[in-house]
Amino acid sequence: MPLPAAPSDADLILAVQSRDDRRAFGELVERHQSQVRSVLRRLTRGDTMLADDLAQEAFVLAWRNIAKFRFESRFSTWLYRIAFNAWQSEARKRREVLMDIDDDSPPPGSEAWDEMPDVASCLDLERAMAGLSDGERAAISACYYADLTHEEAALALQLPVGTVKTHILRAKAKLKARLSTKEET
Amino acid sequence: MKDLDTLLREDARETIADAGFSTRVLGTLPAPRRRAAWVTPAMVLGSAAVGSLLAIAFAPQGFSIAQGFLDVVQMRGFTPAAVGAMALGAALTGSAVLLAADA
Numbered sequence: 001m002p003l004p005a006a007p008s009d010a011d012l013i014l015a016v017q018s019r020d021d022r023r024a025f026g027e028l029v030e031r032h033q034s035q036v037r038s039v040l041r042r043l044t045r046g047d048t049m050l051a052d053d054l055a056q057e058a059f060v061l062a063w064r065n066i067a068k069f070r071f072e073s074r075f076s077t078w079l080y081r082i083a084f085n086a087w088q089s090e091a092r093k094r095r096e097v098l099m100d101i102d103d104d105s106p107p108p109g110s111e112a113w114d115e116m117p118d119v120a121s122c123l124d125l126e127r128a129m130a131g132l133s134d135g136e137r138a139a140i141s142a143c144y145y146a147d148l149t150h151e152e153a154a155l156a157l158q159l160p161v162g163t164v165k166t167h168i169l170r171a172k173a174k175l176k177a178r179l180s181t182k183e184e185t
Numbered sequence: 186m187k188d189l190d191t192l193l194r195e196d197a198r199e200t201i202a203d204a205g206f207s208t209r210v211l212g213t214l215p216a217p218r219r220r221a222a223w224v225t226p227a228m229v230l231g232s233a234a235v236g237s238l239l240a241i242a243f244a245p246q247g248f249s250i251a252q253g254f255l256d257v258v259q260m261r262g263f264t265p266a267a268v269g270a271m272a273l274g275a276a277l278t279g280s281a282v283l284l285a286a287d288a
Contacts, residue, residue, distance in 0.1 A: 026211050033210075034201040041201075052206065059210045125196050144193040176189055 009075045016066050025066070029059050032076060035146060036083050042141040043087045045130040054090060058083040073155060080146045081156040084138060091134065128178040132171050135159075139167035140175075226284055233280040237273050 007015075007024075009031070015024035036058060040051035061082050069078055129137060142153035143164070150168075154161040241250065253270025261267065 022211060022214065025214070026207055029207040029210050030203060033203055033206050037201045037206070038197065038199070055206070056210050056213065060213055060215070063214050125192060140193070145197040147197070172189055175193075179189075179192075 010071065013066065013069060013071075013075060016063075017069070025063055028062075028075070032079055033059075035076070036079060039080065039141045039145045040083060040087060042126075042129055042145055043084075043134075043137055045137075046126055050090070054086045055083065058086045061086065073152065076146065077148060077152045077156055080142060080148065081158075084142070084156055087138075124179060125175070128175050131178060132174055133167075135163075136167045136171035136174070139164050140171045143168060229280045229283050233276050236276055240269065240272065 007027070009028065012021075012024040012028050015021040016028070033055065037051055037055045040054050040058075041048055044051045044054070058079065062079055065082075069075070129140065132140065138157055139153060139159075142148045142156055143150065146153075146156070148156060150161050150164050153159075154164045157164065159167075249266055250270055250273060253264070253266035253268070253273075256262075256264045256267035257270055
């Protein structure tokens with residue numbers, strides 16, 4: 001006998017919208033917590049405590065505002081937008097400058113990236129990412145860690161698509177340079 | 186040998202164990218603040234009514250809404266009364282559109 005199919009995100013959202021179903025919202029939290037926390041850890045440069053606090057804040061805001069979700073985008077896109085806003089508010093409190101494009105960053109090169117050595121571990125990557133500008137980190141987090149398209153990332157970050165693409169190119173150029181330097185030392 | 190894309194995607198695929206996170210989130214959810222169904226229509230219609238009453242109260246002497254509607258129906262042009270009646274009609278239509286959109 002086949003197992004009943006798990007409810008989709010849309011089914012769960014409708015349950016929350018129609019009858020404030022906390023259990024359905026709990027299921028949504030369980031499904032998305034890993035990616036949201038992962039994205040926020042990258043955004044906060046590996047500060048896991050702050051990232052989890054912001055993730056919790058993002059889910060609470062999602063609960064408060066889920067009645068306004070109109071299914072015009074994926075739930076994850078909407079959720080990341082809330083998470084990015086929570087991170088931006090926190091960053092503003094810390095007087096950081098957001099979404100800047102550094103003019104002194106290395107220019108984007110070819111789309112065909114050289115292969116990276118195996119020794120470039122996730123830890124090295126985390127350190128290299130911490131050195132990116134806020135805008136670059138946000139774009140990489142959105143497109144790789146939140147698995148959004150450039151268009152969805154632009155929507156979530158409230159930036160033009162072209163700016164998101166520029167951030168990605170610059171970020172990848174910087175990461176490649178930093179990870180290569182790490183390998184040489 | 187891995188390219189940067191692969192490295193990023195592999196790093197992104199690593200899952201973070203829930204470890205009580207979801208339970209903590211559910212524990213902090215506030216009670217839903219549902220506005221009673223009648224509140225929005227009452228606010229929209231109330232605003233339209235108050236606006237209309239103020240418009241009538243401050244209208245020039247001799248102004249008559251009924252005359253205004255009559256002027257509109259009889260196409261007597263943009264008499265002051267007709268403009269007032271059209272403004273009132275527009276306010277009520279706007280309220281109806283708002284209510285329909287909210288439904």
